[in-house]
Amino acid sequence: MKITSPVFENNKPIPKKYSCDGDNINPSLEIFGVPKGAKSLVLIMDDPDAPIGTFIHWVIFNINPLTSLIEENSVPKNAIEGLNSAKKHSYLGPCPPSGIHHYYFKLYALDMMLNLDSSSDKADVEKSMEGHILEAANLIGTYERW
Numbered sequence: 001m002k003i004t005s006p007v008f009e010n011n012k013p014i015p016k017k018y019s020c021d022g023d024n025i026n027p028s029l030e031i032f033g034v035p036k037g038a039k040s041l042v043l044i045m046d047d048p049d050a051p052i053g054t055f056i057h058w059v060i061f062n063i064n065p066l067t068s069l070i071e072e073n074s075v076p077k078n079a080i081e082g083l084n085s086a087k088k089h090s091y092l093g094p095c096p097p098s099g100i101h102h103y104y105f106k107l108y109a110l111d112m113m114l115n116l117d118s119s120s121d122k123a124d125v126e127k128s129m130e131g132h133i134l135e136a137a138n139l140i141g142t143y144e145r146w
Contacts (some may be wrong), residue, residue, distance in 0.1 A: 001033060002033055005105075012141060026072065026073060028071070031067055035090070036066050037111060039065060040065060041067060042108040044060075045091070045106070046103070047104075060079050061116065063076045080116070082125055096143060105138065106137075108135075110134065114128045
């Protein structure tokens with residue numbers, strides 16, 4: 001399984017448009033090679049370089065496993081957005097206080113749908129996924145502010 005973006009390469013800068021310095025919308029993401037038997041996908045975007053500890057930018061679960069594209073500024077149909085670190089159900093673009101930060105787009109294929117609602121956060125999703133991950137993939141983007 002693989003996750004890529006047509007707007008930035010792995011370990012390369014995320015364009016300003018997708019940050020708090022731009023339009024603060026999610027970039028387009030492409031998904032390839034979802035394993036047979038997957039019942040749902042989970043996408044978690046976080047920043048482990050945040051000074052207060054890992055900052056959660058986006059949590060989406062129960063994504064249809066047939067999804068091959070998450071379009072710019074959108075959430076896959078019928079998927080559920082959980083809570084990010086700002087306690088919002090939305091994408092929060094890169095917005096580091098200073099320096100270079102790394103943003104991990106973590107994609108998981110699961111053998112089940114998660115029995116969670118939109119009040120769930122990353123910890124809830126990760127706990128529910130335990131023992132149900134068929135495959136995982138990462139895309140890392142960077143963003144720098146001074």
